[in-house]
Amino acid sequence: MNFELFLHYRPWLMAAEVTLIWSFVTIGLYLLSKRFHRRYKKWWTTPIIITPILLIVITLLSHTNYNVYIRGTHWLMALLGPATVAFAIPIYRRRNIIVLYWKTLSIGVVFGSILSIASAWFLASAVGIDDAIRLSLLPRSISTPFAMVISGEIGGVPELTALFVILTGIFGASFGQLALYWLPLKSKLSMGASFGLAAHVAGSSKAYELDNEVGTIAALVMVLTGLFNVLIAPLLEAVLS
Known part of the structure; x- marks a missing residue:
């Protein structure tokens, strides 16, 4: 028995x-x-x-x-979802940044997201990448929980998107500081927004190593970018279908 x-x-x-x-x-x-x-x-x-x-x-x-x-x-x-939501704590503590720079942040998130999606689409199309892989590439510059949801909605492969997100984060966090050295972006707002928009969680972690306020801005931009991309996912699906 x-x-x-x-x-x-x-x-x-x-x-x-x-x-x-x-x-x-x-x-x-x-x-x-x-x-x-x-x-x-x-x-x-x-x-x-x-x-x-x-x-x-x-x-x-x-x-x-x-x-x-x-x-x-x-x-x-x-646990990626709760981990992303946890960034709300330092964001709430620095909510005055949103009040002061809401216009700049909004414009940066919108145009940064559009540029990221468009560049991925046209570059992937130029080298003849398969449709499923190309669609999986589009949300590569936002944090994994948001990116996988969007990938599934637009016809991509969520698991493949997660890989692209990780690679993007590694590249952005590794070379972001070097890029900022050569670019005329010296304010904490511009540096934080660049890390958060281009390299999501990995970029935000790197930004916190540079300065607490830079990291807070990076985390804020990362979350706002993810939310914005989730909201426009149905429109993106309609355009690509």
Whole structure:
């Protein structure tokens, strides 16, 4: 009888083991890479770069495919939404920024979003990228929870969009400070807006390293950009269909 019960619950137990193992590996690698980055502060030592590379190596060595890994860590993906909403706390504390610069922020979010979508579409079309991949590229410059929702609505592949979002964030956070050095953008408002608009969460984290107010503006622009893109997703779907 006990053996029959074991066979009955075996699939559930195996799923629980997979979840525990890959969740432990993912979180553990992130914490280790975060500690490493504190000691060696280079753009290439950031956890968002080191952790995925180490995970890829481990999954390849263990012959684990993507489906198995994502089944074990899907709950971490579900936490992206609450993590994004958590940015509302520093935004609320600096709500005076919205009052002071609401016109500038609104114009930046609208035109920045349009430029990001248009550039992705035309560049992807110019090199002949497949329609599904091209649609998955469009929301690459907003945070993952917003981007995956939009990708699904316009006919893209949400999982592929998540990858593009991560790559965009890595690139923006890594080279954003260098780009700002050469660009005539010296105010905290312009620097924060650039990081938040171009590199979402990764850019906002990098902006907080530079200055608390710059990071707050970046987080604010990131959230506003995500909300704006979600609102225009039906219009975008109608235009592209």
